[in-house]
Amino acid sequence: MARRPPTFAASAFTRAYQRSLKALTNATLRSGTRIAGEVTRAAAKQLKPPRGPGDWLSGMAIGPGGARRYHLYRPPDIQPSERLPLLVMLHGCGQTGRDFAVSTRMNLLAARERFFVLYPEQDRLAHPQGCWNWYDRRSGKADAEAATLMSALDQACTLYPVDRERVAVAGLSAGASMAALLATRYPVRFKAVAMHSGVAPGAARSPATALGAMRGRHVPPMPATAVGKAMGAAAVFTTLPPLLVLHGDADVVVSASNAGSTAEVWATATGAKPGAERTLQRGKRHAMRVTEFKRGGRTFVMLCEVAGLGHAWSGGAPRLPFSDAAGPSATRLIWAFAAKQFKVAAAV
Template sequence: MARRSTASVFARAYERNLKALTKLTLRNSKRVAGQVTRAAAKQMKPPPGRGDWLSGMALGPAGARRYHLFRPAELQLAPGERLPLMVMLHGCGQTGRDFAISTRMNALAVRHRFLVLYPEQDRIAHPQGCWNWYERRSGKADAEAATLMAAVDQVCMLYPADRERVAVAGLSAGASMAALLATRYPARFRAVAMHSGVAPGAARSSATAIGAMRGRNVPPMPVTAVGKAMGAAAVFATLPPMLVLHGDGDAVVAPSNARHSAEVWAAAVGAVAGPVRAVKRGKRLPMRLTDYRRRGRALVVLCEIAQLGHAWSGGAARGLFSDPAGPDATRMVWAFVAAQFKAAAKA
């Protein structure tokens, strides 16, 4: 009898523990599910800006990629009018929405009447959400570039975007992908802006990408080597003008990449460096500007920002990879892009 009683006690205790564990598991599952739902809802919530946050998806050689298009509110278009398109490529660990909040490009879009496209990297393609700009040997980089171009084409077909006034800008991995896009499809972009990216042609695999991020594999190249490093599409092609921004306190992507990016691009377009100019605006961090000119026109502009780390200069406070202390990179990018649109219209 005592033996059966002890077994019964253990059985009841086991059942109680099992019920408690089941309740705890269900409670945790509901909590996790709630967190996932709230996170998903947050990403779907439009970023600040008076306009529409339109969702879309493009198909290409790299598969499907989501995107959002910001369209300013209350646009009054003249018959047949089409608007400039700014393509913004986020960095690792970011989403398109994060990048929109950090850069506040949408506010300028409202003021200056242009569309902003925010493609989204798929976490299956890269766990940290990085664009695979360096996977040239495997072909993954070119496949992603082609898929991004499919997104641009789709937006130009569905919305009043002007194919003759398209520019691309990016941060970190997005900057390197922006440069790759411009070398693979030079006729499709009027301007490109790299913020804290790796120099074009400095990497062709994940191993060489890590070296390039640390400042290796990016020596100044002679003009004859530029086309080979940047890709066949860049050879004998007119590359779009480039703006390069980088902080000299960047501990993620070596600051030496900035000058090498400018030198490689300048060599490809036949531009020559002018004197370095020191500029400080108000309480913002100081910067050094170098114009690379050809026939009087600045085709490459290098902006090296003192003390800035791996972050969008002048970005929103508390934004991911964003530093409000730096010069306003968003305004600088748009001013550079708008100038190239104007120059192309006069040509």
């Protein structure tokens, strides 16, 4: 039997290679189209306003830490003469501002109680998991990012009828720790701060110490002479705003011991003393242990430890990541705490 010429074998190989290349190209194009579609849908979802009345406004602020997007919730029917309070809400790792708004349902409360809500959003180029760089103070990144967030706050106060004397900040996880950093670096700008499942202020100053801090190590020293240095506070005692601490005792991401450490540090810095612990429970929701730290009859720290709550927003929307519908409503607790501090500050 005669052997086929080498040119025939080469031609067959070329045709087979071209068929494979064509199939691979088509598969890649289909995959690329699918991925592009998913990206487009995800982007459209982030632009879609959360449920409820009012406006979902987009913006961008530029500061020492670079540019950061934000959304601002504006309640409906604002009158020309009105100036409303503002609550800054800082999301946790793996979340966006919209995710945080949907989980907490803060906009629905803001529509009823009439206040603005600002949702800054971390850039994935600044942190791949979308975490705020609250811990990276040794390099200066944390302070630069905090300054950028203040730029977003200033922009909101300039563009919208915000009452600058009624501003509070709250956050979850990394957002809680960044909220504490903002309050210690810019204490006179906030009348209240709320930390939900965050790390004790001053417990980390670099990426290397952040993980240990989340596990409850590196707790800052408690003597009053060392508190300011540990927290990195611009001022202590009379200038720090009152603090609400919320934490679940079943949190395996950020050790629950951070809650007590946070309350102690802040109480020491404000000269507040703890009162008796009391337990509160509403219906079948998780029980909550509450301790208030007071000075001169005023509460400067309120510690709320929620039984059975993991690393999630207490009382958040059901079936969402980092959200536990069975807990007492952190959304209501935070706003009630902030509103009370606004009244107290106005009376001083």
